[in-house]
Amino acid sequence: MSIEFLDPTHESGPAPFAPAKRLATLRGATVGIVSNGKKGTQPFFHAVERELRERHGVAEVVRLTKANYSAPAEAEIMSEAERWQALISGVGD
Amino acid sequence: MRSRRYEVDDLHAAQEFFHSRGWTDGLPAVPPTVDAVNACLEWALMPPDQLVGIEPVRQRAITAEKLAVNAVMAGCLPMHFPVVVTAFSAMLQEPFLLHGATASTGGCAILIVVNGPIRAELGMSGSFNALGPSDRATTVIGRAIRLILCNLLDARPGEIDRSTLGHPGKISYCVAEDEEQSPWLPLAELRGVPPQASAVTVMAAGSPRQLMNEWSTQPEEILDTFVAEIRANMRHYSIWPGNYALIVPPQLRTHFARAGWSKADVQEYVCRKARIRRSEWNECGKGAVVGERGDREYAAFTGPDDVLVIAAGGPAGGFGAVIPPWYGNKSRAVTLAIGACVDCAV
Numbered sequence: 022m023s024i025e026f027l028d029p030t031h032e033s034g035p036a037p038f039a040p041a042k043r044l045a046t047l048r049g050a051t052v053g054i055v056s057n058g059k060k061g062t063q064p065f066f067h068a069v070e071r072e073l074r075e076r077h078g079v080a081e082v083v084r085l086t087k088a089n090y091s092a093p094a095e096a097e098i099m100s101e102a103e104r105w106q107a108l109i110s111g112v113g114d
Numbered sequence: 115m116r117s118r119r120y121e122v123d124d125l126h127a128a129q130e131f132f133h134s135r136g137w138t139d140g141l142p143a144v145p146p147t148v149d150a151v152n153a154c155l156e157w158a159l160m161p162p163d164q165l166v167g168i169e170p171v172r173q174r175a176i177t178a179e180k181l182a183v184n185a186v187m188a189g190c191l192p193m194h195f196p197v198v199v200t201a202f203s204a205m206l207q208e209p210f211l212l213h214g215a216t217a218s219t220g221g222c223a224i225l226i227v228v229n230g231p232i233r234a235e236l237g238m239s240g241s242f243n244a245l246g247p248s249d250r251a252t253t254v255i256g257r258a259i260r261l262i263l264c265n266l267l268d269a270r271p272g273e274i275d276r277s278t279l280g281h282p283g284k285i286s287y288c289v290a291e292d293e294e295q296s297p298w299l300p301l302a303e304l305r306g307v308p309p310q311a312s313a314v315t316v317m318a319a320g321s322p323r324q325l326m327n328e329w330s331t332q333p334e335e336i337l338d339t340f341v342a343e344i345r346a347n348m349r350h351y352s353i354w355p356g357n358y359a360l361i362v363p364p365q366l367r368t369h370f371a372r373a374g375w376s377k378a379d380v381q382e383y384v385c386r387k388a389r390i391r392r393s394e395w396n397e398c399g400k401g402a403v404v405g406e407r408g409d410r411e412y413a414a415f416t417g418p419d420d421v422l423v424i425a426a427g428g429p430a431g432g433f434g435a436v437i438p439p440w441y442g443n444k445s446r447a448v449t450l451a452i453g454a455c456v457d458c459a460v
Contacts, residue, residue, distance in 0.1 A: 024128050026145040027117035029137055029183045029265040031174060060403065089444050091214025093171055114219065 048078035050106040055094055056086045062113030069109065115148060115162045115179050132187070136270055139260055139285055143187040154182040157192035158199060166199060167206035169267060171213035176202065176266060181258075184265055188258035193236060194251055197314060198258045200452045201226050204316045205259075209446035215318035216269040221277030222440030224259050225319035225359060226288040227424055228252070229302035230312030232452060233290040240292030244426035245322050245361065245435060247286070256286030281321035289426050295364055296425035297371040304377060305419075305449040317357055317422065317447040318440035323347065328432030331369045336434075337383050343436040344388040344414050349398050353390070353412045354442025357420050360384065361435040363427025381418035388414035416443060 044050060052073055056062045066084065073079040083105060085098050102108050122128050128145045132138045144150070155162055155178055162179035169176060178199065185198045205212050205224065215222055228238060236251040247253045263269035271277065277284075293300050302313035323346070327339040340360055347358075360380070362370070370380065393408035395401060415421060420443070427433065439445065 023121050023123055024125065024145050024147070025119055025121045026128065026147050027115065027119060027151055027179075027183045029117075029146060029180065029187055029261065030135075031180065031266045031268075032118060033174070036172065089211075089214070091218050091441060091444060092211060093213075 044107055046078075047073065047107065049080045051081040051083065051104065052079050052107045052109065053083040053085065053102055053105040054109045054111050055098055055102070056084065056111040057090045057113060058086045058088070059090060059113050062111055065113060066111055115151065117179060117183060119148075137261075137265055138187065139257065139264070141257075141285075143261075144189055146183040146186040150186045151179065151182045153192040154185055154190065154195040155179065158196045160199070167203055169206065169212060170208060172267075174267065176206070180266055181262060184261040185254075185258040188261050189250075189254035190258050191254075194255050194258070196452050197226075197228060197232065197236070197251075197255050198262075200314045200450050201255070201259055201316055202262060204314055204448040204450040207448045207450075210316065210318065210448050211441075211445040212267075213274075215440055215445050216263050216267060217274050217276055218440065219276050219278045220320075220440050221280040221284075222318045222320055223281060223283035223287045224256075224263075225283065225317045225437060226256055226259065227301055227315040227317075227359070227422070228255075228288065228290045228312070229293065229300040229307070229315070230452070231310065232312035233293070238290035240290040240426040241295075242428035244289050244292070244363075244428070248289075252288040252290055253286050256283075256288035259288075260284060260286065283319065283321055287319065289361075289424065292364070292425045292427070295429075296367060298367075298377045298423065298425055301422060301424055302449050302451070307449060307451045312452040313449055314452060315422070315447055315449040317359060317437070318445040319359065320347075320351070320438040320440060322361065322435040322437050324433060324435050326431075326433050328365070331372070333370050333373050333375045333379070334383065336366055336369060337380060338387070340434060340436055341384055341387045344384070344438070345390050347436065347438040348388075348390050348412065348414055349394050351438060352442060353392070353395075354444075355412070355414055355416050355420065356439030356442040356445070357422055357447040358388075358414060358439060359422040359424055359437035361424050361426050361437065363431060363433055364425075364429050365432050366434055367425060377423040378418065380423050381421040384421050385413070385415045385418040422447060
């Protein structure tokens with residue numbers, strides 16, 4: 022005898038998402054790095070910042086850190102990000 | 115009901131269907147038929163489209179229908195469903211930090227503590243094997259929460275669930291407090307729920323750390339063993355303060371009762387004693403992060419109310435357990451009365 026049952030999943034597709042338009046160049050841009058705050062990210066992002074400045078001619082690198090590893094970035098950070106041309110979401114462990 | 119429907123030839127085919135889609139935890143699941151799901155909803159007086167809450171990070175709406183589908187799959191009977199709904203409603207409250215707790219590499223599980231008359235109605239036991247599969251209701255309710263996380267929030271291993279290790283409590287982690295054999299007030303009542311109301315407390319929790327002290331009848335000495343275990347967790351896992359659950363079985367409770375110690379006395383003592391200096395990390399291979407703050411003292415608790423004292427366990431044995439928090443006080447334990455409006459003060 023056959024069995025009919027219901028789908029237990031949320032059945033909604035992924036949230037609408039479109040990648041941001043790529044920059045033609047990083048030269049002269051302001052780039053933000055939002056770190057999740059884990060200690061091991063520090064030397065890595067120091068190196069990323071150096072590369073951005075020295076190799077790509079980035080004008081300003083803004084380094085911000087979330088208050089909580091496991092929560093979304095605070096509204097203040099997202100507000101600040103609106104003036105950047107590029108953002109690196111710095112997840113690290 | 116709005117869920118998509120599937121039809122297969124028999125029970126065996128249903129199991130393979132579930133497993134092939136990642137809908138279960140590896141154990142067989144009960145097919146969530148329309149009748150079974152309806153029975154859960156009717157028991158809880160909830161229409162299928164009732165919005166239980168919205169997951170705050172991804173803004174995902176959680177309906178009663180979807181909770182019921184997963185509860186049936188986990189093996190719940192209709193009478194178990196209100197506990198599942200209340201537990202998940204508590205998890206959706208902001209202080210719980212649901213997304214972090216289910217996505218973190220830290221690998222915690224959702225500890226569910228049930229208080230009040232509903233324990234007897236559901237045949238829950240807070241006695242033998244209290245932290246294991248002690249009875250049908252606690253096992254299936256804990257499992258329902260796990261299946262809900264997997265199927266409604268994609269918290270499957272390697273997807274949203276990024277746990278490095280996880281622990282066995284992620285299959286099911288539900289305990290009923292042994293209120294009848296306890297000299298103490300129930301956990302939920304101490305956390306503001308009216309006496310005689312049934313309630314659920316949820317906590318993002320690490321695995322239980324079992325301890326033993328059968329050689330003292332003095333409350334201070336018994337609690338020193340619990341404190342040592344908390345301090346070990348601070349040394350070996352995380353130094354940050356948060357909720358710790360202390361599971362105290364009858365043999366140890368006898369000594370507290372004889373000495374006239376209330377839960378508040380236990381909380382105060384443990385809160386005062388459970389602290390370490392950062393320099394202790396030098397002895398644990400973590401000297402690299404001691405830095406200049408070696409003499410700084412860290413407390414396990416921000417206050418006595420952080421200590422969740424729970425009466426549970428079989429009648430014999432001077433054992434106990436400390437259940438540590440997943441990530442300090444970034445996630446807070448939440449208590450909700452069963453059947454209460456979540457938008458109202460309890």
